[in-house]
Amino acid sequence: MARAATEIPGDMKPERFQELATTIETELGKVMVGQAEVIRLVLMAMIAGGHVLLEGVPGLGKTVLVRSLGGVLHLDFARVQFTPDLMPADITGTHIVTEDESGRRRFDFQAGPLFTNLLLADEINRATPKTQSALLEAMQERQVTVGDRTRALPDPFFVLATQNPIELEGTYPLPEAQLDRFFFKIVVPFPDAEDLAEIARRTTGAENAELRPVAAGDELASMAALAREVPVATAVMERAVQIVLGTHPDREHAPEAVRRYVRWGSSPRGLQTLILGGRIRALLDGRFNVAHDDVAAVAPAALRHRVFLNFEADAAGVGSDQVVSAVLESVAQRQ
Amino acid sequence: MTGIREFLGRARTRILGRRAVTWAARGALVGAGAAAVSELAFRQWPVDPTWPVLAACALTGVLVAATGWVRAWPSWPEVARLADLNLGGKERLATALEYSTFDGYLPARQRFDTERWIATADLKALLPGRWPVRVAAAAVAAFLIAVALALAPNPALDRVRLEHQAQAAQQKAAADVAKLAQQEATARAGEDPAKRQALEQALQKAAQAVKNAPDATSAVAALSQAQNQIQALSDPTVHTRQQAASAAGQALASQPNLAQKAGQALAQQDNRGAAQQLQQLGQQLASMSATDRQALANQLAQAAQAAQAGDPKLAQSLQQAADALRSGDTAAAQAALNQAAQQLNQLAGQQQFEGDAAQAINRLQNDKTPLEQAAQAEQAAQGQGQGQGQGQGQGRGQGQGQGQGQGQGQGQGQGQGQGQGQGQGQGQGQGQGTGGNGSGGGSGGNGQKPAAGNDKVYVPSQSQPTGQGTQVGSNQGQDSQLVPYTQVIADYKAQAVDQVDRQVLPQSERDLVQQYFSDLGS
8 A cells, every 4th residue: 555566665676685685695704704693683784774783702703794894885984993092082073273275274074983884893892981972872863963063974874883791891881771772782603613614714825805895885775675664464563562571570471581680671672673673584584574583583682782681690690692582482482 | 365365264264173173172071071070969969850960061061162162263363373373484374464455565575475385385284283182081081980970870869760750650640540530420320329429539539649648658558548448339249139130130031032131131241231121021011921921920930039149139029020920910010120120220330330449449559559669669769668567458359150150259359568568358259150151153154265374364343252152153154344353352352451450350360361362462
């Protein structure tokens, strides 16, 4: 009813959608060994127009992934190493005094690294909350305000932030409200033996993998537009709602793990992420509707940073992934 | 979308079939469980008959099954959801159904994708492994328990059933006796109206007493009392008088004159016919010759002598007639014969009453039998031996002479009692020799071939004995209409049973008669 049957959203056909995604994944697979799931989740987040928080120990290729993405997608790329002395102006930009040919001096805005399409915020938790807030404002509003002027960021604008889960000394954990602004939180797993050997072969030899740009930013926008048209059955929507509600310990059907270990459950952004992520995953899977499996598949990445655990969970060694799994199991059994 | 709808329709049929099985099993479990519980309850709180309760249990099971099945009727979204879930449709069907009216590009592609998936889907995999085995097993177990409980002895239920049987027998006996009272209410000519009224009242009272009796034993007692009352109405001299009348009849029938018909009727105990013949004889006296009058007077005197011992009044009337004839006073003779006819009519009426009374006693006895059995069963079920019982006795003597002048007397008595009851019987027997009644019969040779094999055997329709004693086997066969042998036997049997029923005889003797004719018939 909303659209004629022959009209294609953003002129992007599902087949092209799949082809592009596969090509991007293939290209990224040249430099990222054994991280297919991470690549797919990052790609999904970018199609959705969301930002990604990558968590993993150093040396797993997080920076390589982001840099490669910029090359494959033909997007501008910038990298900022967050440190405790990093100031907001260091990332947003600042006014500097310049002198023109006539010798007149004036303040010109010198754009910071935020003014790019693809920003790698490396070890974001090492910056002070003040700087983190400046970045997070830009992530949400897709604009920065310097002085009395607000400037829009380039479109598309993606932030891929990383954080190290082991070196927590001297870090500033991201507040809950700021974590909520990341579309996915992706845990980068340590490669297995086979993948490690492959990494060694690829990075220590004479040949370097050459990436070719296979898509542009406007095609990402078309992919996003198509994904938003994917039908979602009421039952699937209701189950996604139940999953989100199930992360709240005060809800009737919350599982025992949630009641015991969760301090605060997912925000509505979690539901939006579940549905949108499910839509994209369905298209990537060659389907034209969202399945329960799609929602369940994206749930860990969508909810693990939106479920806030209490001290008892820390003491018991229970992570948010376990809680999310309990919620998924509970909801599936109930329905 | 047509393909999707058609697929969903087939899926719904399968789901409904599976749910029908499921709910049938649940209904069976409910019904069988309720029956088992009912059977258990019957042991504490017996109900008779039990079939309405068990039928209600079965009906409850059916209702549960039907209601559950109807309530479980799946909607289209539910069908789609179940098909997706069990066939791995990844919500294709649910989405296609929900977006069936959407015209967008992706909804259209989604429907197409769903139809393509349907072509590969196997509906047989719908709801795999969900047969209600446990519920069905529980239903079977409950059913077996219910059957076992139903077959196992239930003393409480047996007691109730015996009570109901006793009540039914009581009601039936009361109805029979009331009906009998109505039948016996009609008085016949020549009998004592007071006795008839007493008989009717005794029966009515017995019917009321049986109806209101608190138990079968009391009802039996009421019937026994009625039997005694009716028995008391009997006149023991009736048989003696009948024998006397028969003897007088044989004396009158000895000579072939105008009194012969009256004598034959008397000899055959047709007292009313004999009375009519005597009246006619009295009217013909005036036209008789002196010789005939003398001969008739002698016959009457002989008849009076024959009747003297058993019926002095009849003998006196006959003797008066004989004397009057000898003296030539035909008017006085006619008056005496009319008086004798009147006495014979009274005798006929009294005989009729005696027969009715005996029939009433027998009917009461028939009604008593099931009541006695019920009372005994009740007592046995209660396990209580009665320390005292009722003693009832009836006795009556009958004597009948037949044939070659040899009288046979039968004394019969019936005594029945329960517990410590005693039965008493009295018997009387009288025998008197009279002329034998011959039976004449036989069929003429009409060329009919003899019966053989499975052919039906026919006998003449005039099967009643009509011959005289002097004509035994001498009358010629007649070309009369033939009737089937079995029909004749049935007629004989009906007559015999009716006659036996009008005599006070032991049940075993009556059964013997029945058996005799049954054997003939077979």
